[in-house]
Amino acid sequence: MEEKEPKKIIGLMSGTSCDSIDAGLCEVYPDMSVKLIQGINHPYPEHIRAKIFSAFRGELSIKEICQLNFAVGKCFGDAANILIGEFGKPDLIASHGQTIYHYPYDEKLDNISLKSTMQIGESSVIAAQTGCLVVSNFREKDIAYGGQGAPLVCxxxxxxxxxxxxxxxxxxxxxxxxxxxxxxxxxxxxxxxxxxxxxxxxxxxxxxxxxxxxxxxxxxxxxxxxxxxxxxxxxxxxxxxxxxxxxxxxxxxxxxxxxxxxxxxxxxxxxxxxxxxxxxxxxxxxxxxxxxxxxxxxxxxxxxxxxxxxxxxxxxxxIELKTHEDYGISNNYKEVMAFALLGYCNLYNIPSNLPSCTGAFRRVVLGKMTS
Ligand SMILES: Nc1ncnc2c1ncn2[C@@H]1O[C@H](COP(=O)(O)OP(=O)(O)O)[C@@H](O)[C@H]1O
Ligand SMILES: [Mg+2]
The missing domain is CATH 3.30.420.40 (ATPase, nucleotide binding domain)
Structure with a gap:
């Protein structure tokens, strides 16, 4: 088996709040621990944020969703480039993308499952803009194997x-x-x-x-x-x-x-x-x-x-109540750190879904790589 090495990975994430693109340069170690070197909250341009909210409301045409996928990719690339400008290129970018639809239900149409999820932020655009290898689309494979594609941070x-x-x-x-x-x-x-x-x-x-x-x-x-x-x-x-x-x-x-x-x-x-x-x-x-x-x-x-x-x-x-900060992990950047770890696992072919959390029927390697 390939000898694992520490890797510098930029995690990129925007959650359902759509408050900002969180970008974190991390060092990921073979023991699966992750150190955050620098994190930033990069705001979406207002008109893009407004479009994403329109998508949430189901108001966008397929043409607009198509365009938004590339536009969000550009915004994610911009966020990564701020960190790259300061710290140089990482070994990998792990991008969660922006969820615009999540359909975790076991519904079938003529025996074809409708369970699905969609994260936008085109990885080819991120790769072209940053010159880095990108792992993205973490959720789909878990769904393909019977899970809900979430939660993955577990x-x-x-x-x-x-x-x-x-x-x-x-x-x-x-x-x-x-x-x-x-x-x-x-x-x-x-x-x-x-x-x-x-x-x-x-x-x-x-x-x-x-x-x-x-x-x-x-x-x-x-x-x-x-x-x-x-x-x-x-x-x-x-x-x-x-x-x-x-x-x-x-x-x-x-x-x-x-x-x-x-x-x-x-x-x-x-x-x-x-x-x-x-x-x-x-x-x-x-x-x-x-x-x-x-x-x-x-x-x-x-x-x-x-x-x-x-x-x-x-x-x-x-029950003792603590926050992530008590463990030296930023409340803001914990999720980008988690996706940096999932990116690391993709690189080394390590399965990273937990069937007890997602409902998948087996463990699989998550993410797609774009060079
Ligand atoms: N200082 C704060 N006081 C109160 N709420 C806050 C504060 N900072 C962030 N939030 C809340 O957290 C949300 C963003 O949380 P976040 O963990 O980024 O969610 P997501 O993963 O959905 O993007 C904001 O929309 C806001 O509701
Ligand atoms: Mg957020």
Whole structure:
């Protein structure tokens, strides 16, 4: 077997929040540990971001999606080139791309599965712009082998954490359960920041509720919270994943029909919803299987002080609440570090999906390489 060496890999990622392209130059080691050398949050040009949101709403033509794939590739290449300008070329770029559609359902048409996912950001454009080898399209192969193509970060969590609930709060929230009691498993707990972001934009004209300031000033409307908690997604057994196709503008607008009149109470309640759905997901699906007493929070939600306060309130006292920063891993760049690791695995032909997380029927090497 080929002797593995440390590699410099730039991870590129933009999540469902679509808040920025996260780019991180990493050193990936043969023992699967990853060191972040430098990370940047590279903003999308506003008109591209607006197009991506139009895509989420299903408003783009096939022509516009075709164009957007290449335009997003250019933006990802720009983000990588900022790091390359400072540090030189890496051995590899690992690009997650921008998810514009995720359809994890076992639906069939004439016996042909419709399960699918689409990440855009054309890898040939990234490769041409940077002159680097690019690994991209990590999710498709897992789906081809019966999985949901997500969550993929669990593979990294399993390498980096012990006996912990590793909780990401991005646009969507997902947990990885790493425990001595069972095989590592993970799933999307539900909505993360999508609803809070949408309503903060709609009601306050701001992209997000910085530090949870607005939520801290409002009150949780318990009756509306109870109503929001009835959604069937929260009761589904894992493996399960979700996205903007489910927590769509239509979904949120529908929920807002029963919202309290005071705008800050809306933000407080939605912030509480994210925390409560995480706590309930642990009660329903985690505690019966694994004894864990640490939750490690990451993603943008870790910076929302009110969301963290609600989490503390809803989680059992025995659970110690930490953030990735407590482990020397940036809350912002953990996912790019994880994709850098998946890129490394592609390079060395190491399978990197965990069937216990995605539901795939076997482990496979993820990603496609573009030279
Ligand atoms: N300082 C902060 N205060 C409150 N919320 C924040 C803060 N920073 C980031 N966020 C939230 O996190 C989101 C981005 O999180 P991120 O982990 O990048 O998600 P994704 O993976 O979906 O892009 C933002 O849209 C915002 O809701
Ligand atoms: Mg993001």
């Amino acid at each position: 593979f990294a969590d399993e390498k980096w954490f012990k006996n912990s609930l590793v909780q990401n709060i991005g646009g969507i929230s997902n947990v990885t359960v790493v425990s001595d009691d069972c095989e590592t498993f993970g799933f999307d707990t539900g909505c993360g920041n999508i609803m809070v972001d949408y309503c903060t934009q709609k009601l306050f004209g701001q992209k997000y509720d910085k530090d949870g300031e607005i939520a801290s000033k409002g009150n949780v409307c318990e009756s509306w919270l109870d109503c929001l908690l009835q959604d069937e997604y929260y009761f589904l057994e894992p493996p399960k994943t979700t996205g903007r196709e489910y927590f769509s503008v239509k979904y949120i607008e529908n929920m807002l029909r029963n919202a309290p009149p005071e705008p800050k109470d809306v933000i407080s309640t939605l912030t509480a919803l994210t925390a409560k759905t995480i706590a309930q997901a642990y009660e329903r699906f985690v505690y019966p299987k694994a004894h864990v007493d640490t939750a490690v929070i990451g993603g943008g939600g870790a910076y929302n002080k009110t969301m963290m306060k609600f989490l503390r309130q809803y989680l059992p006292q025995r």
